[in-house]
Every structure is written in structure tokens, then in C-alpha cells.
Amino acid sequence: MxxxxxxxxxxxxxxxxxxxxxxxxxxxxxxxxxxxxxxxxxxxxxxxxxxxxxxxxxxxxxxxxxxxxxxxxxxxxxxxxxxxxxxxxxxxxxxxxxxxxxxxxxxxxxxxxxxxxxxxxxxxxxxxxxxxxxxxxxxxxxxxxxxxxxxxxxxxxxxxxxxxxxxxxxxxxxxxxxxxGLMLEALEAAPTHAETRILIRGFEAACLGAMAAGLESFIGYPISPATTMLTFMEANLAGEGTFVGQASSEIESIASLVGAGFSGKRVMTSTAGPGLSLMGEGLGLAWMAEIPLVVADVQRGGPATGLPTKTEQSDLISAINPGHGDMSVPVIAPGDPEEAFFAAAKAVNWSERYQGPVILLTEASIAERAQDIVMPDPSTVSRETRVVSTGAVGNLRYDGDTISPFPVPGGPGAYVANGSAHDGQGDTTHLPEVHVKMTERRFAKLKVLNDGTFEAENSGAEIAVMPWGGSKGAGRAAWNELHAEGVNIGWYYTMYVNPLPEALLAELRTKKLVLVPELNYLGQFSGILRQQGVNARSITQYTGLPFKVTDLKSEIRDRMESK
Amino acid sequence: MSKRNPVYDFKWCPGCGDFGVKVAIEQALAKRSVERSEPIEKTAVVAGIGCSGNLVHMQEGPQPFGLHGIHGRALPIAYGLKSNRPDMNVIVVSGDGDFLSIGAEHIGPQARRNLDITAVVMDNGIYGLTKGQASPTTELEVVTSTTRYGKLDDKMHPLEVYLGLGVGYIVSEMSSRVKQLGEAIKEAMDYPGFSIVHVQSPCTTYNDTYALLKGDEKKGIEPLAKPISEDHDPSDFMAAMAIAKGRSVPIGLLYKRAGESVPAHERLAQAKERTKPRESSVQQLLASMTI
Incomplete structure (x- = not known):
């Protein structure tokens, strides 16, 4: 069988x-x-x-x-x-x-x-x-x-x-x-299941996860392979106080999302590489003016128009630094449809918690994949809300060295949300000491995003494999086989790629070698890991298609031998 | 701003037209507040980048919410804000560079949506903040730091553009007519739909057009700015276009689209009422995928 x-x-x-x-x-x-x-x-x-x-x-x-x-x-x-x-x-x-x-x-x-x-x-x-x-x-x-x-x-x-x-x-x-008379070896009988299962596609899971976290507004512009999220939201994000809109470009999308986040709502858009590029300046505004919002980037092959309907993992650097200037945008990259549900919910919650932009980084092969999963329970998803101003601190919206209360338009604490360097009440200033203080404030806010989890198995091994995003499946399948064959190799994985969980980094820094399967030429994630003191090396592929397990397995073996 | 920061407050040049626009907006908001018993916090001013955008930091008296964003994107920011919060009074302050050059692509979509906001455009025919480059409304043949041979590109005529893009309510005014401008802005805010108040707001440093606009009787110079004739019917599109195409700068209400103006958020509310779309919870949507 x-x-x-x-x-x-x-x-x-x-x-x-x-x-x-x-x-x-x-x-x-x-x-x-x-x-x-x-x-x-x-x-x-x-x-x-x-x-x-x-x-x-x-x-x-x-x-x-x-x-x-x-x-x-x-x-x-x-x-x-x-x-x-x-x-x-x-x-x-x-x-x-x-x-x-x-x-x-x-x-x-x-x-x-x-x-x-x-x-x-x-x-x-x-x-x-x-x-x-x-x-x-x-x-x-x-x-x-x-x-x-x-x-x-x-x-x-x-x-x-x-x-x-x-x-x-x-x-x-x-x-x-x-x-x-042509017959294959017969397929084993189907297993029986105790839990309720659903057949879901990645984009549906991402949308529903965001909705479970209380998403209220979605504004997007059609682009392959991210359009499905926009059309799903148009069909399903409904109810009192919700809004779904089609923008006239990704530039309008991100700008309107800044306005929507400023208005007090939980907001999201979806795009792919070219759109993410156009959103760079607007994402910088959200970072600078401290506006909560989520951008789902469904990666495809790039640069420019590239491979609009193929899969690739080449937007990671862009996702963390989507625009000019000093910023580090939080990025959550799910590895399959089930994770996409929880990743999207977390992205909405992170944006509310630290009051800034978050990127949900998926890819064509996850968004379009249909897979059976155990039905997630939306009642277990938390709904975090930004700290809202009661007016106690007047209009000093940007006061202090970390997260401060957010004045919601219509309520107390009228201020100017400002994309220029600004003081506590949001007025423009170019004074060096104020820019230093505000820059440090914006980075300090990231410290509250400290609940990222990770997987670790056979963590005693000095060589480990750690894929990210959609390469999780092939990476895990390869690791399963190697592990079963007695190869001493560790397994690590997290969807919280920025900021990385501190405990994960601490473990990875002790490894002789961390192999990172990823679908891009540059080896983007391993570069990021090396910057953070991990001896990481990529196994790359850039065909527009996902890894084959057999290829990955033999490549891992080769790298282990030639280390 | 509610508290002055004298060390680094943004400053306009003496005589800048934007001072008049600032006072006019303050007056319009004060009047609206009284008329509607509406707290000032129900207004948000979305500003573009340029001398004009800094108006949001200069406002005195009761403080509305403000958003000083990035170059050219005040309109889409206002779209996201107003669509999600129809209860807010949203105005955009922008200039000819911000609104008509880098941000021009955003006018049409808001006009077609009939987004219920008011854009106040301060037109000085030059990039002032970056010290004197040509803008879309700089006159032909004018020498600036980016038009060495005199401006070779034709001048844009914003009022014609607004009419062509389907803007439902268009006022043309001058910054020196503070009282009338304040009235015009207040009425534009009352209009349920997309309104533009286009203001001649001269730059005293790089493109001082006060004399041209006002003329000089003694020297026999005709004023460029002329009130729109009282017998103009603002609902007559062709008449409005004829005025927009004229040589002078018209002053007054140029165009108000005939018929009822149904703004974007009302269109949506009515469509929902009409179609009564199915609404499912996340739980129900997940359950619908059960194997």
C-alpha cells in the first residue's frame, strides 16, 4: 500500500x-x-x-x-x-x-x-x-x-x-x-479524525486570522498574487464600523492605511513586491508617526514585474527596511496556511501593541495552497488594543522614551501625527537632541514584541537547519528524513523573523553552522542572522518554484560534510 | 500646536499668503464649531509637504487633530481617515507642488468617490520651501532655478483640471480676502462631498504676484483676479469651464454640481441597506470550510 x-x-x-x-x-x-x-x-x-x-x-x-x-x-x-x-x-x-x-x-x-x-x-x-x-x-x-x-x-x-x-x-x-489495466500501488485507506478539520487556502487563513484579532478596515490595490486577500475582505469583512476599499495605487493604499490607522481602527492591506516598493515611504510615515497598521506582502518573483504568479522569498530585506532611513519593521512570516491564521492575528496585535507598522510576509505558494488543517478556534485569539489617551497628558502624544497613549481623533489629546522629525506634541523640529531621543524611542518600542515563539529539536547538535516562511515544509521534511537516518542535525524554526526571539538567537549563536534553505539568490535570511552573530549559510534556489525535499536533503548532507 | 515652541517654530516669510489662509481656516472652524456645537477635536487637518503643509503646526486657538504626512499624499491619507471615521470633519491643506504635481494622481479618485472632505490648495506658482523651482502653475517662460531657459512646459490650469476630473464643488479665492475665504472654506466644509478651495497665496520671496492679482489703478494695470459675475450659475458646467479658461483669475464659487450630492460614505451605507449583504462571523466562515 x-x-x-x-x-x-x-x-x-x-x-x-x-x-x-x-x-x-x-x-x-x-x-x-x-x-x-x-x-x-x-x-x-x-x-x-x-x-x-x-x-x-x-x-x-x-x-x-x-x-x-x-x-x-x-x-x-x-x-x-x-x-x-x-x-x-x-x-x-x-x-x-x-x-x-x-x-x-x-x-x-x-x-x-x-x-x-x-x-x-x-x-x-x-x-x-x-x-x-x-x-x-x-x-x-x-x-x-x-x-x-x-x-x-x-x-x-x-x-x-x-x-x-x-x-x-x-x-x-x-x-x-x-x-x-494501468494500476498504481493502492493508496492506504484514509485516516479517521477526532477533531473538526477544514480545507483552507493560505490567503483565507491570513484574512480570517486578522479578522479574529478584530480587524476593522482593509484597503488594497489588485496585484498578483495578493489580490485574493482584497477580494476575500470585500466579500467577508463586514459589520458595524468596518470598511473595505479599493485604492487607485499602492501609494494610495498605504497612505490611506496611515489615515485609517490614525483614525483609531485596526487596519490592513495586502500587496506583493512591486507594491511593497511603492509603499516604502508610506511605511516610513507609519513608523515615524507611530501609526498601527499591517501590510501583508505575498511574495512573488522579483525585481520589477518579475514573476508575478510564481513563488519566491526575496522580499525579506525589503520587508524589514521597506523605505529609506533608520527603521526596522517587525515581520512575521508564516510557513503554512495554519500558521498564516495565527501570524495574521499576531501581526494585528503587534501593530496595536507597539503602535507602528507590521509586515505579514507570506508568499504565492502559501497564499494559494489548499491544505486540510484542524479548525482553529477564533475565541482563543487575543484582541489587543493600543493604549488610548484619556487626555491626562494633554497633547503630548510622543512624550517619553517608549510607548505612550494614542489620542484617537474625536477624543482628547489633539496633536499632530508627524512624519517629520518632531517633538512630544508632534511639531516639527530638527534639533539634534530631539531627533536622538525620538529615534531611540521608536526603536525602544520594539522591545514589547518579545512574545515570539520558536521550534527547536535535537538542539544539542552543533549543526542545525533553519528554514523560514514557505520553505518550512520542505525543510522540515528533509530534516525528518535525515534525523530518521541518524544524522545528527538540529531543527530550528520561527515565524517571528524580526525581531527574532532573543532565546532563539542565543541558541543559534552557539552553533557551528546554521543552514538556511530559502528561495532567493542573495541568501537574505542568513545574512540577517550573520549580522546578529549567527554563523548562518543559505541553501538558495530561485526558480520561481518551491524546494524539492530530495534536492534539499542532499544539499544539506553535502554542506554538513564540507563544513 | 497648542503650546508655542519659540526656539524652533516653523516660520513663513513676512507677507506670505499662507498667513491669510491660516486665519481663514481658524475662522471657518470656529464658526463651524458654534453652528454645529461640534468640538474642535472632531476636525482633523491633513497636511501635505511644503510651506502650505506647515500650516498644521501654526494654527492658534482651539486645536484640531492634525496629520503632517509625506509629500503629495494628503488626499489618500484623508481618504483612509474619512472612510473609516465619517463622523470626523476632514480638511486637507496643500500647495500647488504637493497637490498638482506629485499628488495630482489622487484628485480624480476622491472626486469619483465624492469623498466628503475639503481640500484647501495654496497656489503660489512656485516651490517655495525648496527655494524657488518651477511648479505646474508657474507661468510659461518664467526663469527659475529649474527653468534656465524660461519655463518650457505649459502652465497647468487647476480649475479646468478639477472640472475635468469631476470635482463637485470648486471655489477660487485669494489669501488676502481673509474674511471671504473663511466663509468659503466653511461653506465648502458644509458641502456633502469632495470640495476644493483653490487659493491664490503668493510667495513674497520667490513669486510675488500680489501686484499682478490686485492690479494697480495708478499704473493702469488691470487686476488679474476678478470676482465671478453675480449672474453665473455655479451648476452650469460649461459656464464654469468657460470662466476657468478665461484670462483672469476668477474669485468666488465657480462650480457646484447640480442635483443632490451623495458623499462616499453615504453611497456605501445606502448600498449596504439596499443589498443587505450576508455577514458571517469568523467562526461561521471557518465552519463553512469544514471537511
């Missing part, structure tokens, strides 16, 4: 390859399996090479899977460019209306579109393919039929016909697979 089934649907944008993988994952999750999806597609509405991948497992999963059990290829290009990732013994299911595979060993040609048309259900070609794949992998078809019934029973007149048509399509695919 196999523990995993990795299926990739490859074709052109608009052919439903991403949707196919998500549908397959949803059906499997419904059947009790653990699932994780990954997709990659070009930045256009239709056309261009695209693929979606679903990993289905009887065990919890950390990555989309290195190699494919089944490749569903819609055209010749998709076959040619993905077949090398098919594992030995894997099966190709291809669109035989489009092309033929000459030396088809383990391959099944299916004219799925034609079959769907002939069955009078032209939209069901993806379901035919899913039926074929499920049969080959020995997945219980009844569970998928159950999923189809639930999915398309929506209280509408045509529901029954659609359900019936889709179940017929599923069976058509299964029949063809059976006739072909």
Missing part, C-alpha cells in the same frame, strides 16, 4: 488544470485524506503553460511532493515539460484528442472533452480524468461520489441532473482506467 498519491494536471491556462487539482484535493479531503495543493501558471487570463498539483496522503503532508504518480497532460507541451518529474512506475493520462504518445508504456489516452460532450455534460471532462486517476490509485469511488453529491447539491433546480451527470462522468473515467 502507498501512503501518497501525487497528481499533476498540466495544460494551458483556462483548461481547468488548477481547478482539476483543487477538485481532486477537495474530494480526497472529504474522504478523510490529508491534502496539499500547489499550482503554477502564467500571468494571463487564458493560455500559457500551467499546472496544478494535488498531494493526497494517509499521513499529514508538508510539501506538494517531489515526484508524480500521475501526470495528466492536456497537450504535447505539457507532457514534454512535466514528464521528467514522473516517478518510476508512474502513469500518464493524456488528452488523445490533442496528441498521441508514441512509446506509450504506462500511458492512457483519453479523449475526455469528447467523452464529456457525448455524455451531454461538456463541463465534466475534468471529472472524467479524476475518475480515471482515482481508479488507478485504488481510491474508493463511493467517497468521491459522496463528495460530488454534496458539492453540487446547492438547493437549485438543476442540482440533481448535475450530480447525476458528474457521477456518470466519474464512472466513465474509472471504466476507461480499468480497461487500460
Amino acid at each position: 502507498s501512503k501518497n498519491l501525487v497528481v499533476r494536471f498540466a495544460g494551458e491556462g483556462g483548461q481547468g488544470v488548477v481547478g482539476g487539482a483543487e477538485l481532486m484535493a477537495s474530494a480526497a479531503a472529504q474522504g478523510g485524506y490529508h491534502v496539499l495543493t500547489f499550482s503554477t501558471y502564467p500571468s494571463q487570463i487564458k493560455g500559457g503553460p500551467a499546472w496544478g498539483q494535488a498531494r493526497i496522503s494517509s499521513e499529514p503532508v508538508l510539501t506538494p511532493g517531489d515526484y508524480l504518480d500521475v501526470l495528466v497532460a492536456q497537450n504535447r507541451y505539457a507532457y514534454d515539460h512535466n514528464v521528467e518529474e514522473l516517478r518510476e512506475g508512474g502513469i500518464v493520462v493524456y488528452n488523445s484528442e490533442e496528441f498521441e504518445i508514441e512509446d506509450a508504456g504506462r500511458a492512457l489516452g483519453l479523449p475526455a472533452d469528447k467523452m464529456a460532450r457525448e455524455a451531454g455534460n461538456p463541463l465534466a471532462s475534468t471529472i472524467i480524468l479524476i475518475g480515471a486517476v482515482a481508479k488507478m490509485a485504488g481510491v474508493d469511488l463511493a467517497a468521491i461520489e459522496d463528495f460530488i453529491t454534496k458539492r453540487w447539491t446547492r438547493g437549485r433546480a438543476g442540482d440533481a441532473a448535475i450530480v447525476e451527470g458528474n457521477i456518470a462522468a466519474l464512472r466513465m473515467g474509472a471504466v476507461e482506467a480499468e480497461k487500460s
Whole structure:
């Protein structure tokens, strides 16, 4: 029996390859399996090479899977460019209306579109393919039929016909697979679960986490791959006193967010690299004028327009220092959708607590990933509120050497929130001694962000691996395997990348070597760690795709040997 | 500011037009406060960068809230503030460089939203704070430190721009007419929607246009600034555009869009009332994803 089934649907944008993988994952999750999806597609509405991948497992999963059990290829290009990732013994299911595979060993040609048309259900070609794949992998078809019934029973007149048509399509695919005789090692039965599980995508988790912490306002500008957060908020952030708006640019976004944070509300925006660059000056204003706000940066490939729909971890330096001048913006970088929920909540709370900007640093592969997780309990999320002025200190909003009460417009303590160097009441001054005092005040405020946690395992080892953000999954999978093979290597991880937890830094400084897998050329995080006295070295990749566990594992081994 | 800091208070040059605008705003706010029994803390002044923006630190008497942000972004800051706090009275103070050059992209969006704020633009036709560079409203052929051959770019005509961008309420005034300017600002604040009070506010150091604006009867110089004729119908867009295109600087209410003005926050409230959107708690949204 196999523990995993990795299926990739490859074709052109608009052919439903991403949707196919998500549908397959949803059906499997419904059947009790653990699932994780990954997709990659070009930045256009239709056309261009695209693929979606679903990993289905009887065990919890950390990555989309290195190699494919089944490749569903819609055209010749998709076959040619993905077949090398098919594992030995894997099966190709291809669109035989489009092309033929000459030396088809383990391959099944299916004219799925034609079959769907002939069955009078032209939209069901993806379901035919899913039926074929499920049969080959020995997945219980009844569970998928159950999923189809639930999915398309929506209280509408045509529901029954659609359900019936889709179940017929599923069976058509299964029949063809059976006739072909092509079989995979059967997938283990799905596990049973005691806790309530949900299937959630990273961007949804981030939005809901922020909402659980009491988010009141969201203003954003469309940009891949961060638009989903803006549209989710437009659809779901509602209720008394809430506001969601579309700005005319990222410059307007961040400026309006400063106004919104100044107004007393808990506020957030989402953007990606190019937008983060445009927000630099506005983030500096929030830092300088001490305005609470959260910017979610969903990283993509950069610089400039770069790779708008691919994944990369190359905005870390920009996130910490998004603008000119002396500042160090707090950054929380979740490693998976579940963490994204709690990271977003913490980002809102941190912004309120220290009265300044916080970056929630995610990336395309997390934002778009669908994964089954135990349903988070929003009632356990704290809601911190900035210390509000009662008027006791008059208008001395910036008085003292650390956090001071925030006057809310309309209430007592009218002052000038100022982006110029200023005195206690917010009036501009260029006096050296005042600038020294205020600069130190702004950095001192960071000290209250001291509740960052971290993971540490086998911490006695002198060499450790410590990925960040979306490389957590592959890093952890590689570490799990190495550890199981008896390699003496430590594991560290935190989503609190700035400021780093003091206790974590203290441990890391004792290590001979800390290996940092990260998706950028420069090795941004290891550089930051070295600045803080840790002997860290990066394992980099900059393909626009996540790490494969096998590559990472062998690279870690090599580095350990050549240390 | 409520407490003077004589050591480093920002200073305008003697005779700067912005003094008149400052007093006019103080008068407008005082009058509004009395008329509406509204505490001054219900007003926030969002300032741009430039001589004009420093007005926010110069205000005397009862203190409103202030936000002195970054160059060109006073309007979007006001958008975020007003959208989240429709109960606040929000005014923007800006200059021709801040509002019409670096910040010009923000005028159209607020006009289309009909954001209920008032922008007071102090136009001196020059970058004063950085000591005399050409601005969009500097006259053609004028030599400045950035226009060695005389200004080659055409002059921008802000009133035409505002009309073209769909601003619903437009006043053109002069800083020396303090009382009338105060009245005009107060009325613009009363207008439920996006209003601009564009003020000729001369720079006595780099572009002193007082004489030009006021003219000189003895020398036979016609004043450039002329009151808008009493028979002008401010709701007549084409008539307003014709005045904006004229040679002189019009003084008075140039344009007030016909019909009821429904500001941004009212549009949203009405849309919510009309559509009664589904509202789910975080708990419900999570539960909807249950496997």
C-alpha cells in the first residue's frame, strides 16, 4: 500500500488544470485524506503553460511532493515539460484528442472533452480524468461520489441532473482506467479524525486570522498574487464600523492605511513586491508617526514585474527596511496556511501593541495552497488594543522614551501625527537632541514584541537547519528524513523573523553552522542572522518554484560534510 | 500646536499668503464649531509637504487633530481617515507642488468617490520651501532655478483640471480676502462631498504676484483676479469651464454640481441597506470550510 498519491494536471491556462487539482484535493479531503495543493501558471487570463498539483496522503503532508504518480497532460507541451518529474512506475493520462504518445508504456489516452460532450455534460471532462486517476490509485469511488453529491447539491433546480451527470462522468473515467489495466500501488485507506478539520487556502487563513484579532478596515490595490486577500475582505469583512476599499495605487493604499490607522481602527492591506516598493515611504510615515497598521506582502518573483504568479522569498530585506532611513519593521512570516491564521492575528496585535507598522510576509505558494488543517478556534485569539489617551497628558502624544497613549481623533489629546522629525506634541523640529531621543524611542518600542515563539529539536547538535516562511515544509521534511537516518542535525524554526526571539538567537549563536534553505539568490535570511552573530549559510534556489525535499536533503548532507 | 515652541517654530516669510489662509481656516472652524456645537477635536487637518503643509503646526486657538504626512499624499491619507471615521470633519491643506504635481494622481479618485472632505490648495506658482523651482502653475517662460531657459512646459490650469476630473464643488479665492475665504472654506466644509478651495497665496520671496492679482489703478494695470459675475450659475458646467479658461483669475464659487450630492460614505451605507449583504462571523466562515 502507498501512503501518497501525487497528481499533476498540466495544460494551458483556462483548461481547468488548477481547478482539476483543487477538485481532486477537495474530494480526497472529504474522504478523510490529508491534502496539499500547489499550482503554477502564467500571468494571463487564458493560455500559457500551467499546472496544478494535488498531494493526497494517509499521513499529514508538508510539501506538494517531489515526484508524480500521475501526470495528466492536456497537450504535447505539457507532457514534454512535466514528464521528467514522473516517478518510476508512474502513469500518464493524456488528452488523445490533442496528441498521441508514441512509446506509450504506462500511458492512457483519453479523449475526455469528447467523452464529456457525448455524455451531454461538456463541463465534466475534468471529472472524467479524476475518475480515471482515482481508479488507478485504488481510491474508493463511493467517497468521491459522496463528495460530488454534496458539492453540487446547492438547493437549485438543476442540482440533481448535475450530480447525476458528474457521477456518470466519474464512472466513465474509472471504466476507461480499468480497461487500460494501468494500476498504481493502492493508496492506504484514509485516516479517521477526532477533531473538526477544514480545507483552507493560505490567503483565507491570513484574512480570517486578522479578522479574529478584530480587524476593522482593509484597503488594497489588485496585484498578483495578493489580490485574493482584497477580494476575500470585500466579500467577508463586514459589520458595524468596518470598511473595505479599493485604492487607485499602492501609494494610495498605504497612505490611506496611515489615515485609517490614525483614525483609531485596526487596519490592513495586502500587496506583493512591486507594491511593497511603492509603499516604502508610506511605511516610513507609519513608523515615524507611530501609526498601527499591517501590510501583508505575498511574495512573488522579483525585481520589477518579475514573476508575478510564481513563488519566491526575496522580499525579506525589503520587508524589514521597506523605505529609506533608520527603521526596522517587525515581520512575521508564516510557513503554512495554519500558521498564516495565527501570524495574521499576531501581526494585528503587534501593530496595536507597539503602535507602528507590521509586515505579514507570506508568499504565492502559501497564499494559494489548499491544505486540510484542524479548525482553529477564533475565541482563543487575543484582541489587543493600543493604549488610548484619556487626555491626562494633554497633547503630548510622543512624550517619553517608549510607548505612550494614542489620542484617537474625536477624543482628547489633539496633536499632530508627524512624519517629520518632531517633538512630544508632534511639531516639527530638527534639533539634534530631539531627533536622538525620538529615534531611540521608536526603536525602544520594539522591545514589547518579545512574545515570539520558536521550534527547536535535537538542539544539542552543533549543526542545525533553519528554514523560514514557505520553505518550512520542505525543510522540515528533509530534516525528518535525515534525523530518521541518524544524522545528527538540529531543527530550528520561527515565524517571528524580526525581531527574532532573543532565546532563539542565543541558541543559534552557539552553533557551528546554521543552514538556511530559502528561495532567493542573495541568501537574505542568513545574512540577517550573520549580522546578529549567527554563523548562518543559505541553501538558495530561485526558480520561481518551491524546494524539492530530495534536492534539499542532499544539499544539506553535502554542506554538513564540507563544513 | 497648542503650546508655542519659540526656539524652533516653523516660520513663513513676512507677507506670505499662507498667513491669510491660516486665519481663514481658524475662522471657518470656529464658526463651524458654534453652528454645529461640534468640538474642535472632531476636525482633523491633513497636511501635505511644503510651506502650505506647515500650516498644521501654526494654527492658534482651539486645536484640531492634525496629520503632517509625506509629500503629495494628503488626499489618500484623508481618504483612509474619512472612510473609516465619517463622523470626523476632514480638511486637507496643500500647495500647488504637493497637490498638482506629485499628488495630482489622487484628485480624480476622491472626486469619483465624492469623498466628503475639503481640500484647501495654496497656489503660489512656485516651490517655495525648496527655494524657488518651477511648479505646474508657474507661468510659461518664467526663469527659475529649474527653468534656465524660461519655463518650457505649459502652465497647468487647476480649475479646468478639477472640472475635468469631476470635482463637485470648486471655489477660487485669494489669501488676502481673509474674511471671504473663511466663509468659503466653511461653506465648502458644509458641502456633502469632495470640495476644493483653490487659493491664490503668493510667495513674497520667490513669486510675488500680489501686484499682478490686485492690479494697480495708478499704473493702469488691470487686476488679474476678478470676482465671478453675480449672474453665473455655479451648476452650469460649461459656464464654469468657460470662466476657468478665461484670462483672469476668477474669485468666488465657480462650480457646484447640480442635483443632490451623495458623499462616499453615504453611497456605501445606502448600498449596504439596499443589498443587505450576508455577514458571517469568523467562526461561521471557518465552519463553512469544514471537511
